[in-house]
Amino acid sequence: MKKILLSSFFNRKTLLVAEELIGKFLVRRVRGKEKALMICETEAYDGFKDKASHAHRGKTTRNEIMFREAGHIYVYFTYGMHYMLNIVTGNKDYPAAVLLRAVEGVSGPGRLTKKLRIDKKLNGKFLGRKTGLWIEDRGVTIQKKLIRRTPRIGIRYAEEWAKKPYRFVMKGKN
DNA sequence: TAAGTGATCTCT
């Protein structure tokens, strides 16, 4: 069974979406070919108060995508060489997103975007077949005990928010 | 462990 996830899936609590995305399939169409890879690592960035989130200082031209409706694609460029792929969650005007950090066989958010040829052209688009990037439920259920929660990566500056277990990793992959 | 890389943000 294959089911494309719609905005109703993403318009829920960010942490819940981040956890449930583990075991779903990220599907990318490039030059007519489709690749589907199981998601095994995500991180949640939730709301104004989250110091690790781009949105915690308010809306800017870069992060305004995070304030849009759930299901938008937020891609940004960092460290001079890497694109990061995020899916916007929650209500309009509430800044939240899930960072996709790894899929099966590809660990690291920068490598993921490189492998799937994801760049700024996708920034601000909506997930779906039309865009060439979407997420499917293929009936795989990951048991909760196989999902590990840990603090997020690369955000030591975020004080107390750096410790929160907002990262979800599937055990035994990568 | 540190360097590379460039967009973006936060001051002037």
Added chain:
DNA sequence: GAGATCACTTAA
């Protein structure tokens, strides 16, 4: 306009 920072990767 300048300077600092950064949700990372690679090579050592």
